[in-house]
Amino acid sequence: MFGLMMNTPLLISAIAEHAARYHGGREIVSVTADNPRHRYTYGDCIGRAKKLANALNGLGAKRGDRVATLAWNDYRHLEAYYGISGAGHVCHTINPRLFPEQLVFIINHAEDRWIFTDVMFVPLLEAIADKIPNVEGFVVMTDEAHMPETQLSNVMCYESLIADESDEFDWPEFDEQTASALCYTSGTTGDPKGVLYDHRSTLLHAYAAVAPDVMSMSSRDVVLPVVPLFHVNSWGSPYAAFMAGAKLVLPGPKMGDGEVLCELLDSEDVTLSLGVPTVWLALLQYCEKTGKRLDKLQRTLIGGAAVPRSMIQEFRDKHDVEVRQGWGMTETSPLGVASTLKAGLENRSPDEKLDFAAKAGRGIFGCELRIVDEEGSALPWDGEAYGPLQVRGPWVCSDYFKLDGSAGTHTDDGWFDTGDVATIDPEGYMAITDRTKDVIKSGGEWISSIELENTIMAHPAVAEAAVIGIAHPKWTERPLLVVVKAEGQDVTGDELLAFYEGRVAKWWIPTDVEFVDELPHTATGKVKKIELRRQFKDYQLSG
């Protein structure tokens, strides 16, 4: 027997309408290439998103067509999110930091009909234009006054495109599992793979995001997403913020600039910010140097890579800011776990609480977790057993775009194999020990590169660190610690190795230390281990 409740579809346009009706006056502040502080409201945003939806109809866009964006976090990109998906097309966000060959691959693979681009990415498109012949037009997201000279053909100016369109648009109603957005993984191994979100998954994920133990986002919040709109929908923040009615502050091209972020956090009264650890490293370094304190910020959601314990401590002790760690991936929309303290753990010592905060987090309702052994049998949640992490839920991908199951990432019983290795403790807190391909195998056992990195990050002379496995005749592999020294600090390799004593198992302590000026980063700001391994491929260990 079915229940007797309405089957109203969960559509992105419904969030837009809700935001415009209840929070129409709420502000959206953007830094753009042509305006240091653009301000308007949710009402303005949705009005312009409707103009865009009308303009896309005028161009001949059909349901399901892929319309790409190549842009920073600002109000025009936000309008594209709602205008494109709301009208029933697929918003394909492209990461401008990908290599040109990868851009060509994903634009052709996605069969994008139009690309909406920021002015600064026009040269990037010019360089690959002859390799993406199926793109029918390029829309430069600026006004006539700032239109660049370009060799691209069929170029339109965003402001002119929407100028004469009506801000009335009847959002179409369709099945909630209709595709809404497309994001490709960074393709660190092989070609990038397309994750195709739908309206239902996006809305369910947004409900989860605003929940108290996840982002805890309300209409009283001011949210600064430093995670790009071009990667995993900025962790769903544009949908969650509109659902909650939170003020949005979008940093545009200034995402990695500690000074700009600090100023925005302060002057716009930001209460919640989201970003990867490298971004916060830049901010904390800037604060340390200038003696600035983050007085208004209440909490940060940090994920995308393991959050060093020392970073959580610094936010807590110097700025009174709560760090919520999260784990997720493109394939999981991305929220999978978040690390708030559970009832019953309040009386633990500050150190033990920090131990929980330093784990990736505990399951969010809607994303089931399990760790398995080599045969695929579930491992115990004892905080000790580790194995491949598998997940399932309504916002986890069931396949990749146009790959028809060939990626081999899903199990026969319907779970997605994340490619991460993890432990889960009896309280349900999951900790990532490594990506499967980054695991260091020493003497038949695994060493967690992440734990070695997090441990050494607490040393004051270390700005950034990465640990990779180097081939060893006896042990298969041994860890090499690669370190960027903190500004004005000096330290020797032996001193760093001594720092590990008593903090990790003796046989985990890296065999060698190398100092570098900087570490290679991926398009999403994570340490690019594959590149680092390439750099050190001929490295001779000392022992």
Ligand code: ADP
């Ligand atoms: P890519 O790095 O290829 O762009 P994603 O952005 O989807 O892909 O990154 C997902 C990966 O990032 C996860 O599989 C995991 O390895 C890593 N990651 C995310 N959050 C955490 C975390 N809190 N701790 C450790 N690793 C994390």
